Amino acid sequence: xxxxxVSDGIFWVGAVxxxxxxxxxxxxxxxxxxxxxxxxxxxxxxxxxxxxxxxxPELLARIADVMDPAEIDLIVVNHVEPDHNGGLPAVMAAxxxxxxxxxxxxxxxxxxxxxxxxxxxxxxxxxxxxxxKTLRFLPMPMVHWPDSMFSYCAESRTLxxxxxxxxxxxxxxxxxxxxxxxxxxxxxxxYYANILMPLGKPVAKAIEKVHATGWEIDxxxxxxxxxxxxxxxxxxxxxxxxxxxxxxxxxxxxxxATMWGSTKALAESIADGIAAEGVEVHEFDLSETAIAxxxxxxxxxxALVLGSPTxxxxxxxxxxxxxxxxEGLKPAGKLGAVFGSYGWGGGAVKQxxxxxxxxxxxxxVEPYTEKFRPTAEDLAAAHAWGREIGKAVKG
Ligand SMILES: Cc1cc2nc3c(=O)[nH]c(=O)nc-3n(C[C@H](O)[C@H](O)[C@H](O)COP(=O)(O)O)c2cc1C
Ligand SMILES: [Fe+2]
Ligand SMILES: [Fe+2]
Numbered sequence: 001x002x003x004x005x006v007s008d009g010i011f012w013v014g015a016v017x018x019x020x021x022x023x024x025x026x027x028x029x030x031x032x033x034x035x036x037x038x039x040x041x042x043x044x045x046x047x048x049x050x051x052x053x054x055x056x057p058e059l060l061a062r063i064a065d066v067m068d069p070a071e072i073d074l075i076v077v078n079h080v081e082p083d084h085n086g087g088l089p090a091v092m093a094a095x096x097x098x099x100x101x102x103x104x105x106x107x108x109x110x111x112x113x114x115x116x117x118x119x120x121x122x123x124x125x126x127x128x129x130x131x132x133k134t135l136r137f138l139p140m141p142m143v144h145w146p147d148s149m150f151s152y153c154a155e156s157r158t159l160x161x162x163x164x165x166x167x168x169x170x171x172x173x174x175x176x177x178x179x180x181x182x183x184x185x186x187x188x189x190x191y192y193a194n195i196l197m198p199l200g201k202p203v204a205k206a207i208e209k210v211h212a213t214g215w216e217i218d219x220x221x222x223x224x225x226x227x228x229x230x231x232x233x234x235x236x237x238x239x240x241x242x243x244x245x246x247x248x249x250x251x252x253x254x255x256x257a258t259m260w261g262s263t264k265a266l267a268e269s270i271a272d273g274i275a276a277e278g279v280e281v282h283e284f285d286l287s288e289t290a291i292a293x294x295x296x297x298x299x300x301x302x303a304l305v306l307g308s309p310t311x312x313x314x315x316x317x318x319x320x321x322x323x324x325x326x327e328g329l330k331p332a333g334k335l336g337a338v339f340g341s342y343g344w345g346g347g348a349v350k351q352x353x354x355x356x357x358x359x360x361x362x363x364x365v366e367p368y369t370e371k372f373r374p375t376a377e378d379l380a381a382a383h384a385w386g387r388e389i390g391k392a393v394k395g
Pocket of ligand 1: 257258259260261262263264308309310311312313314341342343344345346347371372373
């Protein structure tokens, strides 16, 4: 297995998980990578992060392309989540001379994950000299967990920010410019929407903290997906700037589920009404489409229009399941509107309205409900309701 040179003295030695299709509850059709980096000084070599446990043999084989793993002097645990720290005990067994460091909270996390395993704490005041190469650390609580930390090598102008700026993208290429910026930025957005959306404030703070250090950065090497070089990272920061401040476009997501097609027919008329106002619209049947894709479109959308027929006085579970996903992600600064077909007493629309209100959607548009199969007049009314939403998001 080959290692890839990332910057002066730094090598990618991670693993490619081509077949991962679900990452803690959402779809990852393009797989992912668990990135780990060797930083080689004149006196010492550090391994920054390990990999998910089943991928340790791949990690060790890539390290062996550069050096004997037994000669590694230092292991840095930037984050204790098992996709990066799961392989730590097996890697420590292969690197018996390595000192292991993590953030203060990471030290506790390593012990909790690995039966009391004791490692050393490092913080913002620590510098580890590898001989001609140094490593510095910045604790980054909640980017992605309380223990998360960024590592930096000044001499190679390389930042290793772990989960920040990552993408779930398996590839034989290691650099964003080589897979193409369009694909890399698209997957950056899917990742932000489905993982980092509720953490916008800590992520924005992390970016400020890095700026405040004055660190010179040419290469940003995250723990998932491809590596950003030079001006590419400017485009990443531009996108993160929009997402962490909830900037939206004239764009609406219409999502629904249906039993017999009435709610779907309403969705189509509503989406057409929104589009008739010149507003970008995306329409998804939640039984057919990956929640990751719906949420990615929602990231910069100004409104979510959610529909369900009534089943036993309530909403369909696909809609409820999607609301559960959004309750975690807490999209902010968006308009919400609800529609659905019912047969007698109804109930779904009221339930959805309550849950969207609790999430924080602005629910200023009256819901649109309709009994059994929509007539031509009902569809025209749904279209007009869609136009109303289109006008509201243009305001
Ligand atoms: C199993 C089942 C349970 C239902 N329960 C209710 C209910 O409790 N209250 C109600 O108003 N309608 C109820 N309905 C009627 C549906 O809401 C109605 O048929 C609606 O038009 C279905 O919309 P759809 O074509 O989008 O699935 C139920 C329908 C089914 C199939
Ligand atoms: Fe994580
Ligand atoms: Fe991760």
